[in-house]
């Protein structure tokens with residue numbers, strides 16, 4: 001529908017040549033590989049932006065995106081449309097079990113990090129924050145019964161929009177069902193207005209999670225410290241093999257010796273030739 005006068009207008013169709021321009025740019029800048037089988041998906045996702053901007057064709061949108069104004073104001077929204085942000089609290093729960101039962105006890109026993117400084121954890125494609133806040137809840141619980149030093153969680157993503165969610169730490173009640181009840185009680189606050197059906201992560205845990213914009217494809221990363229634990233889950237699956245290898249190498253550079261790297265359930269590092277030893281299905285340790 002034409003929003004101005006209510007008359008019907010044809011739905012714009014993305015030409016293959018235009019899709020190729022978008023997909024080349026997406027692969028070069030974000031790292032995400034988009035074959036022609038993704039043309040309909042990209043068209044549907046960008047359609048929303050065309051409608052909001054009142055543009056009639058994808059070519060007009062492409063020109064706008066690369067204008068001075070588009071680069072400044074549209075690019076973050078473009079990135080958000082192009083990326084897949086699916087996430088959950090306690091997604092792939094076996095990892096949190098491994099963290100508590102295997103990884104943290106080993107790190108503590110070996111005293112691989114000094115008790116003078118906090119344990120450093122990095123959720124490197126954190127989406128709207130469910131992953132870093134799950135980590136925060138699990139670590140806070142573990143610290144109640146073990147000799148864990150303080151901890152910090154760096155939460156990074158390429159989409160500025162998801163990082164705003166992380167900073168706010170506010171979630172729909174419907175999303176918290178995977179969180180065990182005692183943790184909800186300790187680490188989540190209900191909105192004063194019950195009709196809103198929202199919860200907010202408690203300030204003490206929000207203070208431990210630091211949101212920062214990082215494009216995993218752009219190195220060197222603007223991170224000074226080395227991490228004890230890196231979660232890089234369900235993101236490299238979208239990258240080409242070449243980009244996967246380069247990103248993994250960079251992550252290894254940011255890992256402490258004997259630090260741990262967690263990948264998503266369908267991501268593997270077979271034949272990557274990295275200084276990592278596999279210790280569980282998708283868990284690696286730096287050698």
Ligand SMILES: C[S@@+](CC[C@H](N)C(=O)[O-])C[C@H]1O[C@@H](n2cnc3c(N)ncnc32)[C@H](O)[C@@H]1O
Pocket residue numbers: 029030031032083084085086087088091124125126127128131156157158159162214215216217232233234235264
């Ligand atoms: C499917 S979500 C995974 C979220 C979380 N790690 C999990 O497993 O539930 C993938 C996230 O990767 C981010 N992403 C995609 N390309 C990226 C890049 N080049 N650098 C950093 N983040 C990226 C997306 O914005 C999205 O939030």
